[in-house]
Amino acid sequence: MTPLPSPDPQAGAAVKAADRAHVFHSWSAQELIDPLAVAGAEGSYFWDYDGNRYLDFASGLVFTNIGYQHPKVVAAIQEQAGHLATFAPAFAVEARSEAARLIAERTPGDLDKIFFTNGGAEAVENAIRMARVHTGRPKVLSAYRSYHGGTTTAINVTGDPRRWANDSGAAGAVHFWTPFLYRSPFYSADEAEECARALEHLESTVRFEGPGTIAAVILETIPGTAGIMPPPPGYLAGVREICDRHGIVFILDEVMAGFGRTGKWFATEHFDVVPDLLTFAKGVNSGYVPLGGVAISGAIAETFAKRPFPGGLTYSGHPLACAAAVATIEVMAEEGTVEHAARIGESVLGPGLRELAERHPSVGEVRGMGAFWALELVRDRETREPLVPYNAKGEENAPMAAFAAECRKNGLWPFVNMNRTHAVPPCNVSEAEAEQGLAALDAALATADEHTTAA
Template identity: 70%
Template sequence: MTLAIDTLPNGLTTDEARQRAARAYALDRAHVFHSWSAQAEITPMTITASQGSHVWDGEGNRLLDFSSQLVNTNIGHQHPKVVAAIQEQAATLCTVAPQYANDARSEAARLIAELTPGDLNKVFFTNGGADANEHAVRMARLHTGRYKVLTRYRSYHGGTDTAINMTGDPRRWPNDHGTSGVVHFFGPFLYRSHFRATTEAEETEFALAHLDEVIRLEGPSTIAAIVLETIPGTAGIMVPPPGYLAGVREICDRYGIVFIADEVMAGFGRSGAWFSVDHFDVTPDLLTFAKGVNSGYVPLGGVAINSAIAETFAHRPYPGGLTYSGHPLATAAAVATITAMRDEGVVTNAARVGEEVIGPGLRDIARRHRSVGEVRGLGVFWAVELVADQSTREPLAPYGSSSAALNETVAACKSRGLLPFANFNRIHVVPPCTVSDDEAREGLEILDAALDVADSHV
């Protein structure tokens, strides 16, 4: 772990940062209620500064951020052009009600519409990804006059009411009373195939047949939308096999179902393309985004809408809105982020680092560690599946939980200067899209060493 010996990027000395961190931690424990946590059982890390691909903890230690926080700092921490844009916008127009047009929101919508595929040319701005998915579903239901929504197991769509019920992981369970209109199905995941497929072609064929059967048994005329993370993120970064998303598109067209692509985590360069649907030559009817649109510098999400659904609300009021829809500070940050990503070749960098550094590095790690069952991903969007037994594929931590083996492995990463993203039996390799080759190699070397701890439990 690298210890800051002089000053942090924010100008604080290490001693000053430690003092502030101690106060922040004490106040946090006294007053802050954390998400997804048993409050008395957590000891949150204090972050005092960040820059590029690194963060500094409360002790002044620098860590390489291989989590991109919640897989959202795609342009890295404290990008000067984005920080400057927020400052400039704050000096011009800090806030304005959403019924008024303003430069920042209009330009952000134009830039996003340039990037989205097909005729997804209208943008409804939200505060984040969960409410983007909420509103996309509302639009689909009103457009079709149907209510049911189909989503896959092993997915995450957000923590609000409809979004958490769409989610296909255990966080849904305490919130699911079977009244949301959501039906879950099995998506493709060859390593743990529900269909006992042995090839990607079989997995695609069987998964599409299963989805079609679910639709026919539920009643096609009752289903408003199919919502899919283009590449599921928190659930495991399972890149869909060739032909799967095109098959879902065909099924939706056949039954008049709205296809919603959730690109909240997978979008804006994360997989080495502006949107992950670009890898598969598929155009959804609605596309939701957040996170990487401005790297989370100011909360922002949205729904990109095709012409047919937009026309539904041309003369019929859309019954939904938010006080901060298209907030000028957030959309100014989005304009600066997209512009900087274009000018600096950030999406190309993410694709290249994934292909030349992370992918080969992880495959080499997998060959040398008996705790690694599979590595998979694209761009700077990778998962390392950890197992107790490679032959049986028993997870190193149970579904929906953690284990001593995983906790010790994550601790080993942190002690060596790497901040990982871990979920269940996986460690995700998800650095900023701006990560350098040397930083990516450094992170992989730390992960390689930490996996010796995981191996000791196998």
């Protein structure tokens, strides 16, 4: 690893001052945040101007699937910039064509046409637009425990509280409950019962909304921000069957779960289900240049064979972003990144997190696969009362804030959402780095334990 540069607090202060004067941050009350000034990053780590290095167990926002500053991807971006830095989307450009080909080689089934966007929210936005035009129907069904992006349609099909302030555009968005045995809305005793009752609930929702009014069902294959809840066996296949029976387009959102995160190129491979549309972003090029997209089935592509698709983006398939995607996919194939993510999940992260759960009364459940894990933190294991209330703010959120602060104190940058911490390091994280992260979590969980009924 490259040695840290000499600390430069003065430079860090200047970066922070400019940020506070001019940058408007996402999802934040601007005067209540204190962004860390980042001086650099490499591999699984980043560092600040004071000389503090952090192991990134958040992978940025779960997008640095090959870590920071991979030399082959950086070189590919530089080479593309020197050759053709930008070009309009209506032309055939080598980097764009090659990125589409490599992605289509890895998507399941006949998802062989690729529409490029600038990120995941736009991918969801356009996938829903395709489904509505393809079917001529207005409604979209989505899960309460979900996040699909911040644009108008994407945020309204989202299930988490960030939707609430944006519900003015919710026409046609219908939410339903998906399976989650640990906090079952169906009072199920086991996974099989949870699956059956969840599918019955979806069938009922379709029936009462009117099958002929529903364009699409959209699900995260494995919900990410909402808690990393792998669906029980048979659930996604059951949703596929319901959609087929009623002529509904099935959209799987793989923005976070895709490109190796779960130990497969796409998480849907774990469940042997092929959607009609698949959205992606984040890990497609490790976030090095903004890129997302929709992989489109033959039937939906045929709808637009002689009928114009009513959508487009100035930077669709931007050459720099696509060159980064080509290099990232090639690096992942050459280095066995997807297989490594599966192994690190099976041999280090999964066993290590379950061992932490045995020692810490604040851990209610461990779930995940590959480099995609969540710890559900609770006050009481018996009642499963969350460590903090749903959508907690201020003092209510103090236990989670203290836990996160302890992680950072121990050199770990955590992904914390509500009463959960997610262990989502780069997919090529080394065994030693993964163990370092587990040790830091172990120390920080002692702080969470202080807020349990066992304390």
